[in-house]
Amino acid sequence: MASAREMRLRIRSVKSIAQVTSALETVSAAKVRRAIAAVNATRPYAEKSWKLLVHLARQPGHTSLHPLLAGRSEVKKILVVLISGDRGLAGAFNANIVKDTLDHFRNFPAQVSYIAVGRKGRDMLLRRRREVIAEFSDIPIAPSFASLSAVGHLVVDEYLQGRVDEVYLAYTDFHSMVKQDTVIRKLVPLDVQYADDRVVAYNVTHHKTTSVFDFEPDDSQILSGIIARFTELQVYQAILTSQASEQAARMVSMRNATDNARELISSLQMDYNKARQQAITNDMLDITGGAEAMAAMTKTKETA
Amino acid sequence: MPIRCEVVSQDRIVFQGDVDIVNLPGLDGDMGILPNHSPVLTLLRYGVISIKTKTDEQFFTVAGGVAEVQPDQVTILADAAENVDEIDIQRAESARKRAEEALAKTPQTATDEYLAIQAAMRRSNLRLDAARRFKSQKRTH
Structure with a gap:
């Protein structure tokens, strides 16, 4: 058994671990709230933009309207925007999103390249020798739309330049503090069928009117402006959602770590107390044993 | 309706x-x-x-x-x-002043930056004008 001193040191170190993890838990809890507030704040705009996009995509003859709405007959190269976190200590958050994404595209009949949002995802992709064409990291909690429009801009650019034929978005959707799951969906070209998918069901309310819009100044000008912007917004929203999920995952895993540390402390404390008591008992036995031996010795001397 | x-x-x-x-x-x-x-x-x-x-x-x-x-x-x-009604005229004014100064300092060759500052300038001008015209109009009613 370890000495009492060693055990005291262990208890102290586990205590300080518990302190750190519970501090991280508190910080993450605050960040979850901020990230969720940011997601909720973008929802009205995103919902309406999505509605408008779907509506535009369903206009008769939409394939001739805008290349972002028009699918390509042959898909040779695809791009995946993989959204992960910059830091670990978030349970299986980063591992899950990367694993799910890689599984999803394992047997994909096209060449796959990635844009990594978040350092952890980038590292894991590079370790597996995937092609990463761009990386975005050090994103603050609840970033402004302007500071992240570059991600969406790059996506739109890559597609319009013809370097890729489809773009997918892979991120972690936030359901609750304890439930987050991976969502992989096609971002570009806009797939109108996918509007029925449960994934974005909350985003979709169909227009009552089937009327065709007048466009001012003209349709191509409006569409090229707004479709690109709305695509960027979808990326922005995915990043915010993923942030909420990451912080929630971190909070839960830190809470577990704190609980485990507390349990460990109490069991160590019990062992330590036992060891200490054992040591005292041993000392007592030694003393009484010694005293008895002394007494026996003097007795034999006297009789001699 | x-x-x-x-x-x-x-x-x-x-x-x-x-x-x-x-x-x-x-x-x-x-x-x-x-x-x-x-x-x-x-x-x-x-x-x-x-x-x-x-x-x-x-x-x-x-x-x-x-x-x-x-x-x-x-x-x-x-x-x-x-x-x-949410626009604070004094703050809008100081924002415009800052944009003006930044615009004077930035060389036109730094295109992206110049355009960004120009946009900020236009925004603050708009806010200031709107606040002056419509905020005061409301008050006189």
Whole structure:
């Protein structure tokens, strides 16, 4: 058994671990709230933009309207925007999103390249020798739309330049503090069928009117402006959602770590107390044993 | 029949309610929207949206965006929007001063930066003008 001193040191170190993890838990809890507030704040705009996009995509003859709405007959190269976190200590958050994404595209009949949002995802992709064409990291909690429009801009650019034929978005959707799951969906070209998918069901309310819009100044000008912007917004929203999920995952895993540390402390404390008591008992036995031996010795001397 | 009007910017709902007339700063000129307007999709320029009900008139600055007009609803997706009554004139003024100084300092060759500052300048000018015109007008009523 370890000495009492060693055990005291262990208890102290586990205590300080518990302190750190519970501090991280508190910080993450605050960040979850901020990230969720940011997601909720973008929802009205995103919902309406999505509605408008779907509506535009369903206009008769939409394939001739805008290349972002028009699918390509042959898909040779695809791009995946993989959204992960910059830091670990978030349970299986980063591992899950990367694993799910890689599984999803394992047997994909096209060449796959990635844009990594978040350092952890980038590292894991590079370790597996995937092609990463761009990386975005050090994103603050609840970033402004302007500071992240570059991600969406790059996506739109890559597609319009013809370097890729489809773009997918892979991120972690936030359901609750304890439930987050991976969502992989096609971002570009806009797939109108996918509007029925449960994934974005909350985003979709169909227009009552089937009327065709007048466009001012003209349709191509409006569409090229707004479709690109709305695509960027979808990326922005995915990043915010993923942030909420990451912080929630971190909070839960830190809470577990704190609980485990507390349990460990109490069991160590019990062992330590036992060891200490054992040591005292041993000392007592030694003393009484010694005293008895002394007494026996003097007795034999006297009789001699 | 009132029109359902919503002004939404990327980070919040700026206005939501049933109104009678909406005036939009369209790219090709102002548009007055009354109920049963034909469906239109239009780009907006920098300008002021006015929203009228029978009893009230409200003004909003908008820094570009898109408006979707349906017979019974108007949805404005603004790149940035603000109720004129929320604008603090003093702060708007100092913001314009800062933009002016930055504009003077930046060489025109730094295109991206120059354009960004120019946009900030236009925004602050718009806010200031709108606040002066419409905020004071409200007070005299």
